[in-house]
Amino acid sequence: MKGRLAMRNASVASTLPMNQLMNVPTNPLMNPLMILGMIWVMSLAGLGCGDPARAPFTLQINSADVVQTAVDQIEIVLRPSVAGQRFAPQADTTHFGGTVTTRVTGAGEFAMFVERAYLDTYAVPGDLMSAFIVGVPLLMTTDAGQEVPEDPTVDVTFIRGGERIADARRFVVWPLPDGGEVSVRVLCDRDGGFARQCLNNNPIADSGTLPTDGGM
Numbered sequence: 001m002k003g004r005l006a007m008r009n010a011s012v013a014s015t016l017p018m019n020q021l022m023n024v025p026t027n028p029l030m031n032p033l034m035i036l037g038m039i040w041v042m043s044l045a046g047l048g049c050g051d052p053a054r055a056p057f058t059l060q061i062n063s064a065d066v067v068q069t070a071v072d073q074i075e076i077v078l079r080p081s082v083a084g085q086r087f088a089p090q091a092d093t094t095h096f097g098g099t100v101t102t103r104v105t106g107a108g109e110f111a112m113f114v115e116r117a118y119l120d121t122y123a124v125p126g127d128l129m130s131a132f133i134v135g136v137p138l139l140m141t142t143d144a145g146q147e148v149p150e151d152p153t154v155d156v157t158f159i160r161g162g163e164r165i166a167d168a169r170r171f172v173v174w175p176l177p178d179g180g181e182v183s184v185r186v187l188c189d190r191d192g193g194f195a196r197q198c199l200n201n202n203p204i205a206d207s208g209t210l211p212t213d214g215g216m
Contacts, residue, residue: 055179056137057172059154062130063186066158066166066198068123073159074114076136077105078172081150087140095139096121102139110140130185138176150174156184158198165194 061074080086086108093102099118105111114136123134151171158166168186188198 056139057176057178058181059136059138059156060133060181060183061136061156061186062126062133062183063158063166063188064126064129064131065188065190066131066186067200068119068132068134070160070165070198070200071119071158072116072161074112074119074134074136075155075157075159075164076112076114076138077155077157078110078138078140078152079155080108080152081171090140093139100136100139110138112136112139135181140176154184156186158186160197163194163197165189165192165197 059076078087087104087110090102090104090110094100095102096118099115099121101113103111118136119132119134123132126132151174153169154172156168157164166186166188168184170182170184172182173180188194190198
């Protein structure tokens with residue numbers, strides 16, 4: 001009898017999808033980063049920013065030594081690698097309810113300014129190696145196909161109380177592939193004296209240092 005029951009259970013199990021056998025959810029909404037991707041596409045479509053059928057190229061920004069509450073703003077600057085190369089002009093544009101501003105600077109660099117309210121909405125807890133992760137789509141309305149001799153660099157800076165407390169730099173492929181993404185790991189500027197500012201949410205004094213009565 002036990003043998004028949006075992007054979008029956010094995011037969012039923014063989015008809016189940018692999019994701020159920022491994023207890024993996026089929027609903028993509030269970031993945032926080034997929035939720036963000038869907039929200040971005042819907043937000044861009046609603047704001048009239050670009051082609052909603054084209055998924056934006058995304059920076060997956062994370063940090064192991066900066067807590068989310070320590071970041072007031074994220075500054076993202078995409079720079080052509082060749083001197084004299086410029087991105088096509090782009091007027092100041094706001095996205096996501098005014099929490100993200102994009103522009104092409106006078107130097108021909110594409111810049112994004114991501115406010116804390118965006119982080120509060122879209123950042124997700126990190127893993128053992130990251131305090132938090134936030135996906136930021138590069139919202140370039142200029143021609144992504146314009147010729148750039150070499151892959152540009154992207155600088156990501158965490159700003160707190162007007163101080164640049166953490167940064168990262170890496171290359172990104174050009175042209176930016178639709179739906180592509182890269183990970184950018186931002187590190188605290190400990191050499192600049194910002195170790196404590198990166199690890200807590202105490203206010204920064206005018207001198208750029210934390211009040212002496214603040215704790216970690």
